Amino acid sequence: MKxxxxxxxxxxxxxxxxxxxxxxxxxxxxxxxxxxPFEDNSIEAIECDxxxxxxxxxVDMLKEFERILKKGGTIKVVTSFYNHxxxxxxxxxxxxxxxxxxxxxxxRYKINLKIINEKIYYSRFALIRWKWLGRLIPNYITFLEWTxxx
Numbered sequence: 424m425k426x427x428x429x430x431x432x433x434x435x436x437x438x439x440x441x442x443x444x445x446x447x448x449x450x451x452x453x454x455x456x457x458x459x460p461f462e463d464n465s466i467e468a469i470e471c472d473x474x475x476x477x478x479x480x481x482v483d484m485l486k487e488f489e490r491i492l493k494k495g496g497t498i499k500v501v502t503s504f505y506n507h508x509x510x511x512x513x514x515x516x517x518x519x520x521x522x523x524x525x526x527x528x529x530x531r532y533k534i535n536l537k538i539i540n541e542k543i544y545y546s547r548f549a550l551i552r553w554k555w556l557g558r559l560i561p562n563y564i565t566f567l568e569w570t571x572x573x
Contacts, residue, residue, distance in 0.1 A: 429472035540570035
């Protein structure tokens with residue numbers, strides 16, 4: 424089984440979870456309430472698209488993902504960069520992340536997942552309101568992505 428959390432669309436072939444019943448929700452699951460309604464070692468992949476910044480307990484969320492993930496399974500975590508102006512447009516954001524957070528926090532909190540890929544997304548278009556600034560800063564960090572493996 425593969426689960427997808429976040430994003431605003433349905434992913435075919437995956438179990439789409441959300442805190443609220445939306446048109447694409449298969450299972451309602453509040454990621455701040457533990458344990459999640461999945462068996463240990465039962466999930467082969469998790470996609471967490473712009474979700475981690477919304478949960479109150481991201482460390483506990485990652486520990487739950489570790490619990491339900493099969494050995495060799497992967498988790499893709501995407502979040503907005505803390506310094507991006509749009510990170511602060513959403514009042515439901517609880518936390519803000521930099522590019523080194525997973526390297527620091529996984530060992531610190533004894534989360535047995537390893538980073539197998541890291542991406543930093545850049546965009547000039549993020550500064551469309553400040554075109555003059557966009558010309559001065561050719562690469563502006565917008566999103567971070569990690570692929571973690573159990």
